[in-house]
Amino acid sequence: MNNFGMYIHIPFCRQKCFYCDFASVKAPESLYRQYTKALCQEIVLYWELFPDICLDTIYFGGGTPSILPPQLIGEILAEIKNSFALNNPCEITLEANPGTVDEAKLYQLRQNGINRISFGVQAAQNELLKNIGRIHTIEEAEKAVGAAWKTGFKNISIDLMYGLPQQTFTMLQQSVAWAVSRNVQHISIYGLQIEEGTVFGRLYDEGKLLLPTEEDCEKMYDYLTEALPKYGYRRYEISNFAQAGYESRHNLAYWQDKPYLGLGAGAHGYYRQKRVQNPFDIKKYIKKCGQGVLPFETEETVDAKAHMEEFCFLALRTIWGINKQKFEEVFHKDIHAVYGEKIAALRQKNLLEETDTAVSLTTKGMKFGNSVFGEFLL
Secondary structure, eight states, X not given: OOEEEEEEEEOBOSSOOTXXXXXXXXXXXXXXXXXXXXXXXXXXXXXXXXXXXXXXXXXXXXXXXXXXXXHHHHHHHHHHHHHSEEEEEEEEEEEEOGGGOOHHHHHHHHHHTOOEEEEEEEOSOXXXXXXXXXXXXXXXXXXXXXXXXXXXOOOEEEEEEESOTTOOHHHHHHHHXXXXXXXXXXXXEEEOOOOTTSHHHHXXXXXXXXXXXXXXXXXXXXHXXXXXXXXXXXXXXXXXXXXXXXXXHHHHHHHTTOOEEEESTTOEXXXXXXXXXXXXXXXXXXXXXXXXXXXXXXXXXXXXXXXXXXXHHHHTTBTTOEEHHHHHHHHSSXXXXXXXXXXXXXXXXXXXXXXXXXXXXXXXXXXXXXXXXXXXXX
């Protein structure tokens, strides 16, 4: 039986964060039920295409999945369980904004089958949270994490960001100290990216965004990569740290070239050597599902060259790197026959290291990952 992941995009938010370019909108609650119905229709359509697969992981991302009433999350999960076999245990993650949950909601989500929760906290300073467009306070975040523990969650993740406008090194240290003091199992840390079409993108273009210097951001990055392991969080991927055994299984599947279904407006899927993407327009998505057809509007075949490139730079994101035996099994070539010169040159620069079984990034390579990945383009 083939093992797949399933990503479910919930595109609703109370307010779009100033840095966000994901498919998310503020919408009337009346649209939530229509959207849930469409998701359930899409689940059945995928079951008709893949009746024999087993789901290893399910991930509700957004947007703000926790904005949906738990009853609707329960209906989606019930349709999934009615259609697909689930691995035991199946990791079922829900992203949550601390400002949209309380103990009662978290209890219901836990009862519905959510067994991993990921809180988008981002920073420990209320002024900073307000300045990046977050709707919660650090006090609400503290209550939310406490309520998750109280309602039985044993796998809790926190997202933080660095390089934010007006963020200082001390602020970042405070945010990390706050996160580790919650004793959560997983911490993700992302550097701010300025994207076109966002509030920050516009302010940046107008010269009105006061960002930390490159030197400050590098200092923040170095602090994160050195401090978190000392607190018991092993860095297992460029932006992700976890206590032993609590790595995100769903995200690992992306980096390990495993197939997944992407459901919901704007979602991406990867299976049968092709990538598909659903329309961003929510009403268009709902209409297509209602017509009984899979709603993706773009479909791209991943040819052998692109597959090899992606296989390499996704695997390199993790501490395990490229498994040489798996590379040979997938592509019927020794990795050195394709990348031998590149690997040797990158080892010379102390960006890659190699064992009998794998090729992986060094600590320095993790820092300059994008330039390394570029070397694996054919």
